Amino acid sequence: MGVNANTNAANRKVYVKVPASTANLGPGFDTLGMALDLYEWIEMGFAEQTKIHLFGDQVEGIATDKTNLIYKVAQLVFEKAGVQHPELEIAMYSDIPLTRGLGSSAAAIVGGLAAANALIGSPLSDDTLFQLATELEDHPDNVGASLFGGLVVAFWDGQRAEYIRVEPDERLEVLVAIPHFQLATEKARHVLPREQSLTNAVFNVGHSSVLVAALCTGRLDMIPRAMKDALHQPYRAALVPGLAKILAEATDHGALGVALSGAGPTMLALVDRSSSRKAELEQFLLDTLATEQIEATLLWLNPDRGGVQVLTHFDAGCTLIENIKGDVRG
Numbered sequence: 001m002g003v004n005a006n007t008n009a010a011n012r013k014v015y016v017k018v019p020a021s022t023a024n025l026g027p028g029f030d031t032l033g034m035a036l037d038l039y040e041w042i043e044m045g046f047a048e049q050t051k052i053h054l055f056g057d058q059v060e061g062i063a064t065d066k067t068n069l070i071y072k073v074a075q076l077v078f079e080k081a082g083v084q085h086p087e088l089e090i091a092m093y094s095d096i097p098l099t100r101g102l103g104s105s106a107a108a109i110v111g112g113l114a115a116a117n118a119l120i121g122s123p124l125s126d127d128t129l130f131q132l133a134t135e136l137e138d139h140p141d142n143v144g145a146s147l148f149g150g151l152v153v154a155f156w157d158g159q160r161a162e163y164i165r166v167e168p169d170e171r172l173e174v175l176v177a178i179p180h181f182q183l184a185t186e187k188a189r190h191v192l193p194r195e196q197s198l199t200n201a202v203f204n205v206g207h208s209s210v211l212v213a214a215l216c217t218g219r220l221d222m223i224p225r226a227m228k229d230a231l232h233q234p235y236r237a238a239l240v241p242g243l244a245k246i247l248a249e250a251t252d253h254g255a256l257g258v259a260l261s262g263a264g265p266t267m268l269a270l271v272d273r274s275s276s277r278k279a280e281l282e283q284f285l286l287d288t289l290a291t292e293q294i295e296a297t298l299l300w301l302n303p304d305r306g307g308v309q310v311l312t313h314f315d316a317g318c319t320l321i322e323n324i325k326g327d328v329r330g
């Protein structure tokens with residue numbers, strides 16, 4: 001994370017850009033995450049009175065008072081650093097859809113932590129931010145990916161989270177089908193059984209291990225067999241019409257592997273970017289969801305490799321939205 005620190009300026013502002021993420025990648029329940037090139041931007045500065053401005057289509061229902069998640073995580077950073085800044089001006093623009101399994105809450109947490117830390121001169125290390133983010137999100141897969149970018153293999157034992165970042169294979173492209181309905185992660189976790197069989201545990205340890213090894217060694221041919229799960233997708237399929245068929249058949253239509261993205265309802269296919277079957281895969285996903293009367297948006301994405309970025313080239317005279325349009329998105 002690059003930081004432009006100037007801690008003394010009361011009118012100082014920082015800007016961060018934070019990627020969306022897909023968690024689990026099938027068998028890696030709560031342990032495998034990949035950052036995606038879909039972003040949220042946050043501007044944060046000190047203020048006399050707290051003001052929160054939200055821009056974009058993906059902000060419905062987000063609080064604009066001190067209950068806002070970004071405000072609250074910023075206060076955690078200040079507390080941890082031993083400073084007090086109760087009044088903040090925050091602006092946020094996001095392209096990450098809410099409650100769809102693309103890590104919007106993790107992006108808000110990571111973006112809020114990174115912005116607040118940069119605002120006070122970055123006293124907290126990346127590892128401290130990762131520990132804080134994992135505790136807040138309750139699992140390290142999304143937050144690790146949004147923080148560090150790329151593919152993050154992680155675990156959390158309730159005390160500490162550990163991770164290894166893996167560079168995603170250049171050949172990997174991602175197709176997501178984002179249904180036009182929301183599914184809160186909390187609800188999708190409630191359908192999971194508290195206890196699992198040894199058979200399921202062994203199935204997932206094996207598949208997840210081989211999937212990680214395949215992703216680390218460029219064995220894309222192994223992804224179709226390794227990207228299978230017994231711990232969460234079978235239970236969550238009841239919440240996402242069409243998921244069971246898509247999981248069973250997408251590899252027959254050109255996907256390397258397919259999974260529920262995070263807790264859903266978005267479905268994600270890994271695709272070899274040189275594949276000649278992209279249109280066939282798109283049609284299969286749309287037809288399957290249409291049969292279930294599910295409207296969905298398809299998006300082609302790439303892995304994000306940089307994770308959260310503290311931006312230094314924003315124009316302090318512009319609003320966040322003007323900056324994003326002008327400088328970031330061209």
Ligand SMILES: Nc1ncnc2c1ncn2[C@@H]1O[C@H](COP(=O)(O)OP(=O)(O)O)[C@@H](O)[C@H]1O
Binds near residue numbers: 094098100101104186
């Ligand atoms: N930018 C944001 N600012 C504040 N809260 C946010 C932001 N993004 C997400 N959230 C909170 O996170 C919730 C979605 O989290 P969750 O159910 O885990 O879904 P997902 O992370 O898959 O999008 C939203 O309903 C909202 O409460």
Ligand SMILES: N[C@@H](CCOP(=O)(O)O)C(=O)O
Binds near residue numbers: 024029102104232
């Ligand atoms: N491992 C978690 C991931 C939730 O991700 P989200 O993007 O849906 O918030 C889970 O599967 O519950």
